[in-house]
Amino acid sequence: MTVLDTRALNRATLARQLLLEPSGMTPLDAVAHLCGLQAQEPQEPFVGLWTRLRGFTPAALSDLLTGRQVVRTHLMRRTVHLVTAADALAWRARHTPMLRQRVLAVYRRELAGIDLDELETAGRKIMADGEARTMAELTAALAGRWPDTPPRALGETLISMIPNVQLPPRGLWRAKAGVRHLPLAHWLRRDPAPPSPDGTDPTGQDLARRYLAAFGPAATADLRAWCGLAGLPAAVAALRPELVAFRDERGRELLDLPDAPRPDPATPAPVRFLPAFDNAVLGYDDRTRIIDTAHRGLSITGARFVLVDGRVTATWTRTDATVTVTPLRPLTPAERSDIADHGQALASFLSDGDTTRVHVAPTPP
Incomplete structure (x- = not known):
């Protein structure tokens, strides 16, 4: 099996991440190709696209947000990501168990004795009117029912269980705006895709395939580190017939799409400025x-x-x-x-x- 050294992996990553040479992709296509950009710091995605795209202007991304073509939502690793509306709708249900588990890991003591299904039902009733709310407004509406539970624990749990977006002006160029939450289905006027009813995992396969296109060659541990999902072995196994395999210098198996770019390790790499929490760095276990x-x-x-x-x-x-x-x-x-x-x-x-x-x-x- 071919061994890819660190420099070969570096050049492949730069090519996939649009960092080897400026891309002519549109901002929407770039957000889709990159499987989203980490965005808990609202202005950072602008730098992330500027450093990757030829002729990028901030207004182009702001327009995608106000035009509901991209959204800010909790997704991979329970962090705020800027993703296309299509990906948010397709991927959210696959991430819900992970989001719920991670918020419980943080607030297990505070949530002891609370029926989470009851909490979700109460939250959905509150948010059914389609009005955007701050976290404080959400937790105030719940406080009468659970007065002894810290408000933050209630609010964080609620937005992990109910697919939400953070509405503009949060995330617009130079905007200084607080977070207002609205159910994803209200903002996009479509319900997120439900989990596969037959036990197959087409969404997991899509995530794995898309990850390799943007980050490969990579190990399954890298895929897991990027998305935070533990239950993808079956999805990867289903994809294996269409993948190629390598090894890194540590002996780990690396998987990849056969026709994805793997540039010559001697390819020059220009200086690039990355924003905070860029997935070109965070998107790997190694x-x-x-x-x-x-x-x-x-x-x-x-x-x-x-x-x-x-x-x-x-x-x-x-x-x-x-x-x-x-x-x-x-x-x-x-x-x-x-x-x-x-x-x-x-x-x-x-x-x-x-x-x-x-x-x-x-x-x-």
Whole structure:
């Protein structure tokens, strides 16, 4: 079986993630191809698409949100993702058991003695009028029935059990808006697809196939780490006849779509600025294809990364209209120059062309 080394996996990831060269995809097609973008920080998906797409403008994504073509909802790993409306409708039921289990893991003590089916029924009655509500408004409506339960436990559990979206202006370009929840079916005027009644798992197969298109080659542990779903072995087994297999340097089996891009490891990789919590980093159990183990912890802190030669090499922040880059390793003069050039483009994007100020900090000792 062919062994793919770390650099080969890196270049495959960059190609699948639209990070090897700017893509001409539309923003809607890019969100679909990437299986969504992690979006608990509302402005981060704009950078995620800017760094991937040729000629991306923020208004294009804002229009997709207000036009109900993409939505913000809890999905993979019980995190807020920006996904297409079609994927939200198709995938939500497959994620519901995981969402329920994860919220119970957090609030098991607070929810002791509460009939969760009763809680869901009460919540659906409250939300049946189609009015958007804040978390505080939802929990206030439930408090009379469960006065001794912490409101946050009630609210988080409710939106995990009932498919909801976070409505605009939350998530629009430069908007500073709180979260207002509305059932997915109300916002999209369609009910989410129900689970398969015959015990098969076509949605799981779609998730696995789509994941490999955007993240492969990958191990089943990587797939599980990305989506948070434990019950996909049957779906993967059903897909095996249409997949190809490799091994990584650790000996793990990696699966892939046969015609998906696997570029020559020598392919040059340009500097790229990633937003916080980008799935190009978070979408794997073994993230060494893109980030050194020593820096893995940064990926869950909200750090924004700079890729140099395809690997996480620096972090970046923006304060006082200046993009500041902090290296994680010594940089060559050519690397510092490339980072500065791309940082200027990012500063211009974030300021609507008002500034191109960028500062690359000294190399750490």
